[in-house]
Amino acid sequence: MIALGQFLEVLIGGLMSGVLYSLVALGFVLIFKASGVFNFAQGAMVLLAGLALVRALDLLVAHGVPFWAAIVLGIGFGAAIMAATAWLIERFVIGPLVNQDGLTLFMSTIGVTFVLEGAAEMIFGSDVYPLRLFPTDAWFVFEDLFPGGILVNKLDVWGALIAGILVAGLAIFFQRTKTGRALRAVADDHLAAHSVGIPISWIWFVVWLVAGLVALVAATVWGTKLGVQFSITFLALKALPVLIIGGLTSIPGAIVGGLVVGAGEKIAEVYLGPSIGGGIEYWFPYVLALAVLLVRPQGLFGERIIERI
Amino acid sequence: MKQIPRTEKEGFKEEDIRMTNVARKLLILAAAVLSGAAFTTPAAAQNEQFIPILSYRTGPYAVNGAPFANGMADYYNLVNERDGGINGVKLLVEECETAYATDKGVECYERLKSKGPTGAAFFNPLSTGITFALTEKTAADKIPIVTMGYGRADSKNGAVFPYNFPLLGTYWSAADIAIQHVAKELGGFDKLKGRKISLLYHDSPYGKEPIPMLQVLAQKYGFEFTPIPVTHPGVEQKSQWLAIRQNRPDYVLVWGWGVMNSTAIKEAASVAYPRDKMLGVWWSGAEPDVTPAGDQAAGYKALMLQHGAGRFPVHADIEKYVYAKGKGLSEPGKIGEVLYNRGMVNAMLGVEAIRKAQEKFGKKPLTGEQIRWGLENLILTDARIKELGFEGMMKPVSISCADHEGARYGRVQQWDGKGWKVISDWYTADESLIEPLVADVSAKYAAEKKIKPRDCAKET
Numbered sequence: 009m010i011a012l013g014q015f016l017e018v019l020i021g022g023l024m025s026g027v028l029y030s031l032v033a034l035g036f037v038l039i040f041k042a043s044g045v046f047n048f049a050q051g052a053m054v055l056l057a058g059l060a061l062v063r064a065l066d067l068l069v070a071h072g073v074p075f076w077a078a079i080v081l082g083i084g085f086g087a088a089i090m091a092a093t094a095w096l097i098e099r100f101v102i103g104p105l106v107n108q109d110g111l112t113l114f115m116s117t118i119g120v121t122f123v124l125e126g127a128a129e130m131i132f133g134s135d136v137y138p139l140r141l142f143p144t145d146a147w148f149v150f151e152d153l154f155p156g157g158i159l160v161n162k163l164d165v166w167g168a169l170i171a172g173i174l175v176a177g178l179a180i181f182f183q184r185t186k187t188g189r190a191l192r193a194v195a196d197d198h199l200a201a202h203s204v205g206i207p208i209s210w211i212w213f214v215v216w217l218v219a220g221l222v223a224l225v226a227a228t229v230w231g232t233k234l235g236v237q238f239s240i241t242f243l244a245l246k247a248l249p250v251l252i253i254g255g256l257t258s259i260p261g262a263i264v265g266g267l268v269v270g271a272g273e274k275i276a277e278v279y280l281g282p283s284i285g286g287g288i289e290y291w292f293p294y295v296l297a298l299a300v301l302l303v304r305p306q307g308l309f310g311e312r313i314i315e316r317i
Numbered sequence: 318m319k320q321i322p323r324t325e326k327e328g329f330k331e332e333d334i335r336m337t338n339v340a341r342k343l344l345i346l347a348a349a350v351l352s353g354a355a356f357t358t359p360a361a362a363q364n365e366q367f368i369p370i371l372s373y374r375t376g377p378y379a380v381n382g383a384p385f386a387n388g389m390a391d392y393y394n395l396v397n398e399r400d401g402g403i404n405g406v407k408l409l410v411e412e413c414e415t416a417y418a419t420d421k422g423v424e425c426y427e428r429l430k431s432k433g434p435t436g437a438a439f440f441n442p443l444s445t446g447i448t449f450a451l452t453e454k455t456a457a458d459k460i461p462i463v464t465m466g467y468g469r470a471d472s473k474n475g476a477v478f479p480y481n482f483p484l485l486g487t488y489w490s491a492a493d494i495a496i497q498h499v500a501k502e503l504g505g506f507d508k509l510k511g512r513k514i515s516l517l518y519h520d521s522p523y524g525k526e527p528i529p530m531l532q533v534l535a536q537k538y539g540f541e542f543t544p545i546p547v548t549h550p551g552v553e554q555k556s557q558w559l560a561i562r563q564n565r566p567d568y569v570l571v572w573g574w575g576v577m578n579s580t581a582i583k584e585a586a587s588v589a590y591p592r593d594k595m596l597g598v599w600w601s602g603a604e605p606d607v608t609p610a611g612d613q614a615a616g617y618k619a620l621m622l623q624h625g626a627g628r629f630p631v632h633a634d635i636e637k638y639v640y641a642k643g644k645g646l647s648e649p650g651k652i653g654e655v656l657y658n659r660g661m662v663n664a665m666l667g668v669e670a671i672r673k674a675q676e677k678f679g680k681k682p683l684t685g686e687q688i689r690w691g692l693e694n695l696i697l698t699d700a701r702i703k704e705l706g707f708e709g710m711m712k713p714v715s716i717s718c719a720d721h722e723g724a725r726y727g728r729v730q731q732w733d734g735k736g737w738k739v740i741s742d743w744y745t746a747d748e749s750l751i752e753p754l755v756a757d758v759s760a761k762y763a764a765e766k767k768i769k770p771r772d773c774a775k776e777t
Contacts (some may be wrong), residue, residue, distance in 0.1 A: 135380055285546070
C-alpha cells in the first residue's frame with residue numbers, strides 16, 4: 009500500500025509538472041501552427057514577460073499601489089511589452105524573411121533568443137525576482153488510505169487549471185474566429201494566403217502577440233515556482249520533447265506531450281535513477297521523444313504531411 | 318580594469334552614487350566590453366601586475382557570480398586607490414565572462430594568461446569544472462590557480478599540485494565540518510549511527526567533490542549516506558524531493574549553486590521537509606539562495622567559509638576610496654553580503670601573496686611562478702588580518718608546500734527570514750580523516766599523470 013501511494017504521488021507530481029512544461033510548449037505550437045516557424049525564442053519570451061511583470065509589480069507595490077491593482081497593471085505592462093516585442097520581431101526579423109524556407113526563419117529566431125535574453129536582463133535586471141501570485145504549499149490527499157497521504161502541490165493545480173483554460177481559449181480562437189482561420193491559411197502557404205487578401209504582416213503580428221501572451225501566462229506560474237530569473241529560459245529545453253511527442257501543430261498535443269514527459273521523467277528518476285546513478289530526468293524525455301519519432305514522426309497529434317512529387 | 322566612469326561630483330554620499338539598475342547594468346556591460354584597456358598608458362603598464370578575473374555576470378549563475386566578482390574587483394580597486402597598488406606596483410585587472418561554462422573558462426584562460434608585462438599573476442575561476450580543466454594547463458604554464466573554498470580537494474597536497482591553491486577550505490573539509498555540526502545537533506558523534514543523511518548535489522564536478530569524504534565519514538560514524546543528483550541548472554527537483562519525502566532523511570546536505578539552492582528550499586517546503594534539517598555548503602549560503610524562497614527559507618542553515626555577511630573596517634575603506642569616487646561595481650545595498658565579502662577575501666589573499674612574493678623577488682611585476690612562491694609562503698596572523706581590516710571575518714592562514722589549503726575552519730549560519738545569524742562556534746575540519754584521503758587520491762593522480770611529487774621538506 010505504501011509503495012502504491014508513493015507511485016501515485018510520483019505519477020501525479022509528474023503529470024502536474026508536465027502540464028507546466030505544456031504551458032511553455034504551447035507558445036511553440038502557436039507560432040509553428042500559424043506561421044510555420046519553429047520559434048526557438050519562446051523560452052526567452054517567457055523570461056522577458058516574467059521580468060516585465062515582476063519588475064512592474066515590485067515598483068507599483070513599492071509606490072503604495074494595492075497588490076491586486078498592481079497585479080492588473082503589471083500584467084498589462086507585461087502584455088504591452090510582449091506586444092511591442094511582437095511588433096519588432098514581425099517588422100525587423102520575420103517580415104523581411106517572408107517566403108524564405110523554414111530553416112532560415114528558425115535561424116532568425118535563434119538570433120532573436122540572444123537579443124531578447126540580453127535585452128531583458130539589461131533593462132529589467134539579472135537578479136532573482138520573487139513572484140508570489142499563486143499558493144506554493146501542498147495538499148496531502150487520501151491520508152486515510154496511504155500513510156502520509158499523497159502530496160499535491162497547489163501551484164501545480166493552478167498551472168493545470170490555467171493550461172486548461174488556455175487550451176480551450178486557443179482552440180476557439182483557431183477554429184471559430186476569422187483571424188484564427190486566417191492564421192491557419194498563412195501557415196499553409198504564405199504567398200497563397202497573401203494572394204487572397206490576407207494581410208500577412210498583421211497576421212504574423214497577431215500570432216507573435218498571442219505567443220507572447222502565452223509566455224506571460226507561463227511566466228506567472230514558473231515565476232511563482234522559481235522566481236523570475238534567467239534559468240527560466242531553460243524551460244525551452246523541457247518543451248522540445250513535449251513538442252516532438254505531442255506534435256508541432258497540435259494544441260491538445262502539447263498538453264498530452266507534457267503529461268507524457270512529466271510523468272515519464274519523474275517515474276524514471278525516482279525508480280530507475282538510483283540504479284544508474286541518478287540525474288536522468290534531464291535526458292530521459294528525449295529518449296521518449298526518440299521512441300515516438302521512430303513510430304510516429306509527426307508526433308502523437310501532429311498533422312501527417314504527404315508531399316507528392 | 319573594469320571601471321565605472323568617474324562622475325564630476327565630489328564628496329559623494331551613498332545616495333549620490335546610487336544609480337538606476339538599468340544604468341548600472343549598462344555601465345557594467347560597457348565596462349566589460351572596454352575592460353583591459355581602461356587603465357593606463359602602455360609605458361606605465363610596465364609597472365603593473367596583471368590579474369584576470371574569470372567571472373559570470375550572465376547566464377543561470379549570474380545571481381551568485383556577479384556579487385563575488387564585484388567584491389574582487391572592488392578590493393583590487395581599493396588597493397590601487399588607497400595604497401597606489403602593491404608597493405607601487407599597480408594592479409591591472411581584466412574580467413572575462415565564463416557564464417560558468419568550462420569551455421568559456423578555458424577560452425578566457427588562454428586569452429589572458431600572457432597578458433600584462435609578466436603574464437597573469439594567478440587565476441580564480443570560481444568554478445570547480447573550470448578548475449579541473451585548467452589544472453594541468455596552469456601547472457605547465459606556471460601560473461597559480463587559486464580556488465578559495467572550491468576546486469579539487471586533493472589539490473591541498475602542494476607536493477603533487479604545486480600550482481593549485483584551494484585556500485581556506487576544500488569540499489572535504491566542508492563535508493567534515495557539516496557532519497561535525499550534525500553530530501553536535503544530535504548530541505554527539507555516537508548519535509550519528511543509523512541516521513540517514515542525504516546529499517542533494519549539483520550534478521557536476523563541484524557537486525560530486527564531497528562524495529568520497531562523506532562516504533568515509535558514513536563508514537566511520539555508521540550513518541546511511543544517500544547522494545541525490547540534480548541536473549544543471551537545478552530548476553526541476555520534484556522527483557528528488559518526492560524521493561526525500563519517501564526516504565525521510567534526518568538531514569539533507571545541499572551542495573548547490575545558483576537557482577538550485579532556492580529551488581531546493583522551495584521544494585523542501587512543498588514536501589514539508591523541515592528547513593532547519595537542511596545544511597548547505599558555503600556556496601549554498603548566500604542571500605540570493607534564500608531570498609527567492611521568501612518565508613519558506615526561514616530556518617535554513619549553511620556552512621560559512623569562515624566569514625559571513627556584514628560590514629567590517631575594510632568596507633569603510635571601500636566606501637571611502639572606491640565608492641566615493643564612483644568606481645564601485647556593486648549596488649551599495651549589497652556591499653557586505655556573503656558573496657561580495659567572499660570576493661573581497663579572495664582578492665585580499667591574492668594581493669597578500671603578491672606582496673609576500675615581492676619580499677623575495679623585488680617590488681616589481683612578478684611572474685606566476687614567483688607569485689606561486691608567495692602563495693606557498695603566505696602567513697596571515699591575527700595582527701595582519703586586523704591591519705588589513707578583515708578582523709572578525711577570518712582566522713589566521715598559514716600556507717605551505719604540504720598544505721595548500723592554509724586553514725580549515727568553518728561555522729554555521731541560519732537564515733531567520735531577514736538575515737543570516739551565526740549559530741555555531743568555530744569548527745576545525747578533522748585532518749586525521751581528511752589527510753589519508755588526500756594522500757591516496759593525490760598519489761593516484763600523480764601516478765596517472767606521471768608527476769614526481771616534490772619533497773616539501775626541501776622547499777623554502
